[in-house]
Every structure is written in structure tokens, then in C-alpha cells.
Amino acid sequence: MKRLLAVALIVVSAVLFAFQAQAANEIVVGCISDLTGTYAALSKQQVDAVNMAVDELNKKGGVIGKKLRVVVEDSATSVSLATQKLERLILDQKVDFVIPPTTSSAVLAMMPVALKYNKLMMVTLAQSMKITGENRNKVTFRCFANGEITGKPQSKWMVKNLGKKYYIIGADYAWPRSTAEVYTKFLKENGAEIIGETWFPLGTKDFASYFGKIKAAKPEVLLMICAGNDAVSLVSQVKQYGLGKQMKLAADGSLVSADIIKAHGSNADGIIIADFYVSSMDTPENKVFVKNYMARYKDAPSKMALSSYEGVMWVAQAIKQAGSTDTDKLVKALEGSTYKGPQGTKKMGPDHQAALEVYMIQIANGGQYKILERAN
Amino acid sequence: MIDYLIYVILPQVLHGLVWGTVIAFIALGLTIIFGLMDIVNFAHGEYYMVGAFMGYTVMSVIPNFWIAVPVAVACVAVLGLFTEFILFRRLYGRDPIFHLLLTFGLGMMFREAAQLIWGAETKRMEVPVTATVELLGTVYPVYRLLILGIGICVILFIWYLLRYTSAGAKIRAVAQDRTMAWALGIKVPLIYTSVFVGGVALAGFAGILMSPINFVYPTMGVDVILRAFIVVVIGGLGNVMGALFASLLIGEVEALASIWISPTIAETLVFVILIITMIVRPAGLFGKAGER
């Protein structure tokens, strides 16, 4: 019986190994997403938004006469799987462009591979500054915000309206660290002062143990930089210990992103962030987008969903403009281009980073996003 | 200086105790199961997670926390009974590396199943007791003190059970020499199953107790299992007193160290303590030298 099992295992893997679908004459959109692991929730919204965009384009007869087809791969928050899947999509599935996952280290590792095969990548979730900073390359664009896009205007606004003394608390890995550097730079430029920092390990449960130090420092503003489960625990314990009474609460947008805003409930009320999109924006395109999204997925779209939707649409616009899916033509079409979408008009900067309109937003009455004013 | 003591040190010490108690819950189950059945259960943290999720599910049906707790613990016990009967029974007497591997795979299966059933987003649990209390001037939530209280009662109960009851004597007998105990008529398989189910239920209990503080998500077990293992090894595998002492030690070290040094280094400190203990006493602080 055991030998039978072993032989069966080998046969199954061989058969599956050989069976690989070949792409017909159509535009293939490769979408690699962290569908298992800590970012599963927001990754699901990424895939939903990409599918929605592709369906809408196909209803309008596709692009340059070709229908679009999406191939989704799960990179499971793993760098080696992400690069492996990218190679599979490019070499095997012959995709025309790729939407990479949310893990910054995966995107950074995928960029040289995409360059080698000269395949366009539109980053819609990862926030690391390096992607359009030191490590940027010809084929990688980003229509999502990086730390600076929101950090610069937010710092200016906060120093004016909230106060001068800041205490930063964040998760100790690359993305929060680089975002904190941006905030520190712009806060100091505007005459504010960082009076303390605490970096907690990923997956920390008990933030209360840091509150003693924070209270002793008596900052005017507590700046929080983390995401996912850490953010939920941190916000709930900040509320439990009443920190909000002694100091103002501000954060990077990810702390209260749409995938965890329900988990916060009323705990997040009062926190001030700057972000480029919330579903309650009242531009006409946004009303249509939110209606369609709610109809399909029964949930308000997050900025991750909006960004992934716009990423596909922006590349489709470039394909129409360039009249082909050839990467070099697409790069030329995208550089300096502007895209008018639910979030307003955006211009692609020389560093392949989209310049986004940013709004100051406060969380109010039980986890609703309340737009205060335009920040940049 | 005094208010530094009260405002900073005192809450830290209390956090250390609460966190130490939670780890003790899990470490107790882990070490008794190992001590008795020589089973190294790497999936023990997943029962902690399942306990929290069961609590969340029950709460969505009957919104009373204090009903959800026993129901959740019962569900975890049934799951424990099921897994012990199907899988762990095949592991007895085998090389520990196979235990690590089977439970490693089992943990992956539990996490993935939880994500399929309940979805990946973090679920929120209301804190059942929202009151806070004045302790020498510093504010401290009552719910955490409640956990501390429950923890101490459970630990005392287990200590009493092991030390003074006939069931406890049987368990200790089987731990000493299972073949002899079997020869004396003690139903060893029954003891195995009940101890495994008890240890696993304890982890589930810790899971639901902590869910209002840490909330509920599929990978919460992984964050806990490494620390629990370190505690069990420092205390000496199979040694109940050792596991208790080590849980409080680790809880306090992490809580107090994170005042002065950065928390990430405090977390690594825990591993350094393990390495130093193992060099000084390879069988753990309380473990008998050359044991296992």
C-alpha cells in the first residue's frame, strides 16, 4: 500500500507539471497577490478590483480590439514564490503586464526579473520608497502612494494644526522604518521635534507596556506606523488606556485601512491620517465606481481596491495610446501621462511614481472616514 | 523617582504577570503532554487560535462572553480528542523529530483551515469588563487582573490535581514508567487521551481569554508557540514547576526589558536566555540531568 502511495504521488506531480495552458491572441493581465498569509484580506480586494476593471474593459469591446484575460497567482507573502510565479507568468503564460503583490521585499526582488524579460509592472499596493527610489527601473511604475506622497503634506498640516512635539511608535521592519524617516524629515522641516520613538517586533500583542514610556515623554501628537493585526491591537489598547485624552493621535493611512477599519470599530475615532482615497469621496466617477464595486462585492472599496482598479485602467489607456502591448511603447506612453479616475486626475512623475491628490482625513463616529480638507 | 516606579515599572510588572500567565497556560499543557507522552506538539498554539475563533463564533450567536468561554473550551477539547485519537496515537514511542514534523504539518493545516472557514481578516472581540481600577495612582484595566486571577486559580487547581488526587497520582505514575503503570492496571491510553484533551483545552481557554486583548486571526498561534516552547525547554521538558517558573520569568523579562532596550532586542533576549540555560543545564533548569 505504501509503495502504491509513493508512486501515485510522483505520477500526479508529473501529470500536473506537464499540463500548462497556452495563451491565445488576447491581452493577458498577470496578477500576483498575497492571497494567503497576513495580507490576505487586502490582497483579495486587489484581485477583485483587477477582475472588475478587466470585465468593464471587455464589456466595452476590450482594448485595441483584443479581449483581456486575468491570470491570478498566489505569492503567499513569500519572496521566492513571488519571483517563481513572475517567471511562470512571463515565460509560461506570456502575460503582457503584471500587477505585483503588496509585500515590498517581493516587489523589490521581482523588479530585476521583470527588467530582464522587459515586462511592464504596475505597482498598486507595495509602499516601500525604494521601489520608485534607489531601486527604480525602466519597466516598473506605481499608481499607489509611497511614504512621501502622503507624508509631506500631512506633516505640514499636522505641525500647523496639531502641535510641535511628536512621539513615533511603529512596527520594526523596513516599510514602517522608511515611512518614519519621511515623516521625521518633513516634520523637522516644518519646525516640529521628535521627542521619542518605540519600535515593536512584528506580531506584538501587548503595547500597553510601551505606554508608560510614552506618557512619561508627554508628546503633543502620537504618530503610529503599522498595519494589519498589529494596527488592530495597537489602536484598541491606545483607546483602552485613554492615551487619546492626553495627546492627539495621528498615523499613516495603513493603520486604519479599509481591510481592518471594521475590526477597529469605534476605537479608531479621532485618529488623523492623510490619504489619497476614501470611498466616501463625492466626485462623479467615484460615485459610479463605488456603486459598481458595491454591486459586485457588497463591500465599500478600499484605497487598495481603487489603486488596483486604476492600475489596470491606466495601463489599458496606455495600450490604447501606444496601439500595442509592446513594453517599450507602453513605457513611453505611460511616462508623463495623466489619468482621470474616481480619485481625480493623476500625473505619472519622471520617477515612475504617480503624483496623487492627498486629503486630510479623520476617523469619526464609529470608524467612518471624514474628509477634513485637501492637503496638497 | 517614585512616580517613575509607579507609572512605568508597576504596569510593566503587571503586564509581565498577565503575559506570563497566558504563556503558562500553554506551556503547562505542552510540558504535561511531553512529560507524560513524550510528544512534542508544535501545533499546540493552533488550539489556542481555535479556542479564540470558537469563542468569536459562539459570541456571534449568543453575545454573552461568559457563556462563550466554556462552549469554546469544550469545542477545543472535542477537537483535541479527535486529533489525539486519529493522529497522535500513532506517534507514541517514535523519534521526537517525527513529532515535530507531524505537528508542524498539522499546524499548517489548522491555520489554512481557519483562514478558509473564518476568513483572514482580524476579528474583534468586545472586552467583557471595561472597568479600570486605580492601583497606587496608575490606571490598569480590570479585565487583565481578571485573567491574572483566573490564571492563578487554574494553576493552583492543576497543582492540586496532580499532587493530591488519585487521578494525579495515576498521571505521575504513567509519566514515570508507562509499562509498569500499565502492568498495575492503570488504563494508560485513557490517561493519555484525557491529559492530551486537558492540555489542549487549557490552550483553547487561554486563546479565548486573550481574544479581547489581542483579537482573533489565523496566525495568532504561531506568535505564541515559539515562546511556549522556550519556556518548556528552559523549565525542563515534562517539569510542571519548571514551566510555571520559566513562563513568569520570560513574561517579566520581556515586559521589563522593553522599557530600556528596544522591544525587538527584548524579544531576541528570550532566545539568548534559552541558549544560556541549555549550556549551563542541558536538561533545563529543573529537569533532572541526563533525562530524556
Next chain:
Amino acid sequence: MAKLNSVSNFKKTFLVHAIILAALAVLPLFLNGYHQKLAVEAIILSVFAMSLDLVMGYAGIATFGHAAFFGIGGYAMGVMLKFLFPSIWLGLILAGFCTAILAFFIGFVSIRAKGIYFAILTLAFAEVVYRIIFHSYNTPLGGSDGLVGVPTPMLHLGLVDIDLRKTVNFYWVAVAFAYLSYLTCKLIVGSPFGSILSGIRENENRVPFLGFNVKWSKVTAFVLAGIFAGFSGAMFTAFKTYADTEQLNFLLSGKVIVMALIGGIGTLIGPMVGAVVITIFESIISTYFRAHHLIIGALFVIVVIFMPKGLFGLFARKDRNNNGS
């Protein structure tokens, strides 16, 4: 281990090796781009699984932190290629050097502990290494962002230079690397030192009375396994053009043990095949099934319960199998 190697026996094994090598050399011509990439990755990982077999299969030492050496080897190669000097050879030497020191340190310190204590101690050391590199944010190692953009240099073999950027070239280099590692390990395992290791696996208490220093032998075996794991990690980084903390994670330590077990420990070739099967299996499953961790977890359970001696263990000669558990 084997009976006296008579001449006919030697010819037989030489023939078998030649056939396998020929088949492997021709294989890439039938594979498209992606499958070639996967094959290279599988072959590199097979050396990693074989290195574990040196300690687990032959010396009977269970280690649960073997990924630390794989990762450190990868980072060493990454640092060499990106910052120091773009040569694969120097990268391998640096990788071997760093992993040897790390393995000696961990081995020497933990050797007093036995069995499950040793396994958990190596897990703790590997976790410390993982956290140090994970938090090395503003150093060139890049912390959790990983060491990215590692160039792929030409491989200089005396007169001929091989362009490793072409996958097929890297494939043949990987096959050569795996075969040379296999031969070296086969030599070590068949050497006098190898028989001391099997003595330690069978009955550690008797070995000192025969005149061998058990502690020294175990640490040496641990260092040798570490070096080969380091080489495998170095080639992995050279091939993938990045080094990431994921290569240090304890999940990989667990996975490599399954690779060794599914292939059959104590056979060297078993773990190599196990690594290839798991790499292919995981890449296929993750494409066609959303809950692929569930299936991989189930595979761990099935291997432990139904195939404790693995594929090759099943086919190995009955009287030859060691004590099993």
C-alpha cells in the same frame, strides 16, 4: 557501509551515474523557460536536503535550524557579488567560510544537549540569526526588504567563461554542482570518519570506548552539513539574484526535513529526490489550489505516518535499513 567494492560493482555504479547524468543533461531541452527555472531551483535545493542527511541520516543528530546555514550562505554570496567582487567562486568560498564558523559556534555550544533539546536549541540559534538579519534595516543587508539586485556574473572555468544569465547554462552548472556535492558527501560518508558517524547514530555510548572523540566527530559533521547547506544557499541567491530573510525562516528548516524524510534519510540520494519532488509539488499546488498550505501540511502528516523511511527508504534493501524508530 557497502561490501568490498569489487571491480564489477564499480562499473555498475559508474554506468548508473552516467545514465542519470545524461538524462539530466538532456532534460532542459524538453522544458520551456519556466520549467527550466523550476528545475534549477529544485536541483540547488536538493544539495540543501542532502546536507541535512549528513547529520540526520548518518550521524543521527536532529537539527531544526538548518535553514540558518542556507540563508547565511545566500547572504554571503549576495554581499560578495553585489558589494565586493563579482565572482561565483569567491562567493562560494565566503559562503563556505561564514557557514563553517556559524556551524562550529552553534555545534560546539549546543553539542552538550541531546535529542529534542539539541533540536530546539538549534531552532533558537537559527531564530536569533533570522531576527538579527531581519532587523538589520539600515545596513547593506537590507533587513526585511532583503538583499536585492544581486548581479549574475560570468562563471570563469579556466579557459571557458559561462554566461550564467542564460537559464540553460545555469542549469548545467547546477547539475555539476549537485553531482560534485553528492560525490564529496558519498566519499565522506564512506570514509573512516563516515563509519564513526554511523557508529554514533547506532550507539553513541560505545563509540568513546573504541577510541573516538564523539563531541569532535559530531561538531565536524555539523560543520560539514552547514558548509554544504551554505553552498546550496549561495547558489540559490546567485540564481534568484536576491537573498531574503525567508531563506532563514524556521518554516524552511521544517520543509527541508520533510524533503529529506520523503526521499528517505541515510541514503544521500533520497533527500535529493525528495527536494525535487517537494519543489515541483509546491509550485504546482500553489498554482491550482488556493489553500495550498493545507495540502502541504497534509503531505507532512502523510510522510510521517505512512512513509517514515521515505521513498528511497521503501525501496532500499530490507536488511540494509538502519534501526528506524
Next chain:
Amino acid sequence: MFFEVKELCRSFGALQAVNNVSFTLDEGTTLSIIGPNGAGKTTLFNVITGVFPPDKGEVMFKGTHVTGMPPDKLCHRGIARSFQITNIFQGLSVFENIRLACQGRKATKRMFSHVSKLKEPMEEAERILDLLGLLDLRDWRAGTLSHGDQRYLEIGMTLAAKPSLVLFDEPTAGMTPMETKATIELIHKLKGMVTIIIIEHDINMVFAVSDRILVMDQGNVLADGLPEEVKANEAVKAAYFGEEI
């Protein structure tokens, strides 16, 4: 002086397992150590062969101190021992067991030449297997041998290191009378070549092979002398046969 033990003491908590034991040994002689169970015989062996260090006293071998020296170094100096409970490599073949022991003499640790290339240990192993009559079981797994054959293998592994002093711990335990007779012949063959110390219960065996007998009781040396003297010694009779009938 070839081998000397001076005032050796070793206690485990309250139990004084070895109490002030002293004796000297000339090269080539065969000494038997007898005494009731728990007299401290095996503990004496364990202290001499470095399993655990003595509380007090010294062990001298060929004029140099070997007190508390670890077993592997003792083996290089030419002291080898066998075990009361069979302690062989169950999973390896009979030939591999012996060859590993032969290899230990010079602690050949070479890594890169095939073990079968070691000419000298291979021949030595063949010779010992012949001496023990185990040649035909050469490739059997040691674990599958009969109890008696495993005891022979145990003796073989002790001789494999070509020692100059051999300590046998109840070599004939569990052997059939026929096998015991063969072992006595074997020891007679070894008498000239090597100095032997045997712990033994079988009185006929003791008187058949010993040049000298040392009697131990509760950790002390009761008597030490030629077989005839010891047989006549009153204290030995009292300890062995209880009070004088």
C-alpha cells in the same frame, strides 16, 4: 610497574561504592575480580575507564597518570573494556562493528578515502572474526545475532583496538556452558599476549583462567592473592557462603 590502582574511592551520595581499593598488576598476568552483587566491581571498572572520575585515589598505567582520563584517550594508550550489558552497534553488520573498533586504535579520522582502503584495520578485523569464529556471520546485522554470538562480538570489539590491558566485565554472562568453555579457551590463547582483568561470577571459569584473584565486598578489598590462598581465606568464605555452617 605495569598497572597500579592506589586508594581509589568513589561514592554516590551515602553509598560508598568503591572504598580505598589498591592493587598492582604485572604485565601478562590475568586477574579476576569476584564478589557478591553490589560489591562495587563494575563501579571500579567505570572509575578506571574514565566513565566517571574517582573522589580520591590514583590510577597509574605504564608509569604515567591516567586517573579520570576519558575513555577515548585511554583506548589510545592501550586500555580497552567490554560491558556487562551487551553494548554493540545493533544496526551495523558484524564486520562493520569490528572494523570500526579496529579503526579506533589510531583514531583514523580521514574523511576522503574509502573506509575499505584502510588495509591494516580490514585485515585486523578479518583476523579477529576468525579468532571468534564469527567469520560466516560477517554480513549479518549485529542485532540479529544470538545472545551468545553478540557477547562474542562484544569481546571481539574490545580486542580489536589491540590493547595491552583488557578489562572484561562478565564476558560469559548469559552464555551456554559450551560457549563459556570456548571463551575460556579464547582467554587462554590471549594470556601470553595481553594483561587481562575479568569480573566474573562463574567460579569454575575464575579458577580455570586466573593467575590472581581479588575479592571485593561492599566496596572494600577482602582478599588479594593466588587462587589457592583466596580459596582457603576465612573472610572470603564468610562473605560468600554466609556464616560458617
